Amino acid sequence: xxxxxxxxxxxxxxxxxxxxxRCSPMKGHSHxxxxxxxxxxxxxxxxxxxxxxxxxESGMPKERFSAEFPKEGPSILRIQQVVRGDSAAYFCASxxxxxxxxxxxxxxxxxxxx
Amino acid sequence: xxxxxxxxxxxxxxxxxxxxxNCTYTATGYPSLFWYVQYPGEGLQLLLKATKADDKxxxxxxxxxxxxxxxxxxxxxxxxxVSDSAVYFCALTTNNxxxxxxxxxxxxxP
Numbered sequence: 451x452x453x454x455x456x457x458x459x460x461x462x463x464x465x466x467x468x469x470x471x472r473c474s475p476m477k478g479h480s481h482x483x484x485x486x487x488x489x490x491x492x493x494x495x496x497x498x499x500x501x502x503x504x505x506x507e508s509g510m511p512k513e514r515f516s517a518e519f520p521k522e523g524p525s526i527l528r529i530q531q532v533v534r535g536d537s538a539a540y541f542c543a544s545x546x547x548x549x550x551x552x553x554x555x556x557x558x559x560x561x562x563x564x
Numbered sequence: 565x566x567x568x569x570x571x572x573x574x575x576x577x578x579x580x581x582x583x584x585x586n587c588t589y590t591a592t593g594y595p596s597l598f599w600y601v602q603y604p605g606e607g608l609q610l611l612l613k614a615t616k617a618d619d620k621x622x623x624x625x626x627x628x629x630x631x632x633x634x635x636x637x638x639x640x641x642x643x644x645x646v647s648d649s650a651v652y653f654c655a656l657t658t659n660n661x662x663x664x665x666x667x668x669x670x671x672x673x674p
Contacts (some may be wrong), residue, residue, distance in 0.1 A: 553605040
């Protein structure tokens with residue numbers, strides 16, 4: 451049973467470009483969480499999704515950031531018009547149905563904005 | 565709101581030393597408490613957890629006890645190894661999201 455997959459592992463974008471980060475949850479997991487880790491800081495919750503539904507997006511910046519988890523395919527975190535302050539590691543976690551307190555983390559995507 | 569405060573690092577120890585990393589929390593309701601470990605260049609791995617007061621989580625020689633009276637969940641290990649060098653995160657969850665502490669970097673020297 452493969453773990454949580456994230457790709458790409460490293461992403462470099464220039465200011466103003468779009469960044470798309472993908473997360474494939476563990477098989478059988480229908481809950482996905484996105485977190486951001488700034489250098490030398492802890493993880494900050496961004497958004498919690500189930501298939502085709504955003505459950506809690508209280509940690510998402512109001513502009514430029516969006517997330518989806520379609521019926522088929524991976525969850526996508528999209529950052530439009532990236533700025534240098536978006537440079538961070540973005541981690542995805544998944545959990546089984548009904549067990550949001552047990553999350554399995556992916557290896558993360560490290561975004562660098564030039 | 566819910567929050568976690570953990571001991572600031574970095575912490576540097578010699579091999580076989582005793583480790584304590586303090587963690588206290590603020591939460592409404594009855595949170596579950598966790599310790600995660602992050603090795604260089606990797607994602608977080610669950611180290612141990614406790615879901616109710618007085619529970620003790622343990623794994624790989626690490627342990628932590630859920631203390632409701634002091635709202636704490638301190639991580640301890642009796643004898644650290646070089647391979648324990650990593651960043652350790654205390655976390656809690658009550659509903660849909662998980663709140664993390666800022667992390668404590670541990671370096672163990674031979």
